[in-house]
Amino acid sequence: MRLKYQDFLQRTSFSKDELLAYSWGDLIEDPPIEGCGLLPSPPMLMFDRITEISHKGKRGRIVAEQDISLDDWFFQCHFRQDPVQPGCLGVDAVWQLIGFYAIIRGGKGAGRALGAGAIEFFGQIRPHNKIVRYEIDIKRFSNMAAQDAAIAIGSAKVFVDDQEIYTINDAKAGIFKNIQYRDYPHQSAQSLGGQLT
Numbered sequence: 001m002r003l004k005y006q007d008f009l010q011r012t013s014f015s016k017d018e019l020l021a022y023s024w025g026d027l028i029e030d031p032p033i034e035g036c037g038l039l040p041s042p043p044m045l046m047f048d049r050i051t052e053i054s055h056k057g058k059r060g061r062i063v064a065e066q067d068i069s070l071d072d073w074f075f076q077c078h079f080r081q082d083p084v085q086p087g088c089l090g091v092d093a094v095w096q097l098i099g100f101y102a103i104i105r106g107g108k109g110a111g112r113a114l115g116a117g118a119i120e121f122f123g124q125i126r127p128h129n130k131i132v133r134y135e136i137d138i139k140r141f142s143n144m145a146a147q148d149a150a151i152a153i154g155s156a157k158v159f160v161d162d163q164e165i166y167t168i169n170d171a172k173a174g175i176f177k178n179i180q181y182r183d184y185p186h187q188s189a190q191s192l193g194g195q196l197t
Contacts, residue, residue: 005029005031011053013050015049019039019045019047019049022038023039023041023045025038037103038110046090046093047097048067053101055138058142060137060141062154065132066132067131068132069127072085072127075127083126084124087119092113093132094134094154094168094171095116095173096111097136101154102141102152109150109176109177110175110177112179114173117170120166123165124165125160132160134158135158137154138154141153152172176196
C-alpha cells in the first residue's frame with residue numbers, strides 16, 4: 001500500500017512492511033522531494049514497527065519496537081562466545097526514530113544524527129530476549145525552512161522485555177536538503193564528507 005504525502009503526515013503508527021517500503025523510497029507516492037528522509041534499510045533499520053507518534057506544539061513522542069531473533073546479524077560477531085546487541089545500535093535506533101519524527105512533522109531532506117547528551121547503559125540485549133522498546137519524548141522540534149533544515153531533540157528510554165536498560169538524553173537528529181549522495185559509487189558533489197552546510 002502506498003500513501004499520499006498528506007496521509008503519511010497524519011499517521012500515528014507504521015507496520016514493518018510500511019517501514020521497509022519507506023526505507024526503499026516506495027511508501028509515499030507523491031513525496032515533496034526525492035528521497036524524503038529515508039530510513040536505513042535492513043540490517044541497519046533497528047526497529048520493526050512504530051506503535052505511537054504524537055505531537056503537540058514543539059513537543060511530541062515516538063515509540064517503536066524491535067523483535068529480537070536468535071540469528072540477528074550482530075549476535076554473530078559481537079561477540080563470539082558472548083553475544084550481545086551493541087549498545088551503539090540502540091543509540092542509532094533512537095537517532096533513526098528522532099529523524100523519522102522530524103520527517104513526519106514536515107521536515108524535507110536527508111536525515112543525519114547530530115549528537116546526544118548523557119548516555120547510560122545498565123542492561124543488555126541477548127539472543128533469547130524477545131522485544132526491545134524505544135520510548136522517546138521529543139523536547140523540541142524546529143522546522144527551519146529558510147535554512148532548508150529541520151531538527152528534533154528528544155530523550156529516550158530503552159527497554160528489553162519491559163525492563164529499562166538504557167537512557168539517552170538530548171539525542172539530536174536533523175533533516176537537510178541537498179546533501180543526499182544518490183549517484184554512489186560515482187564521484188560527484190556529494191561524494192565527500194565534511195561539515196553540513
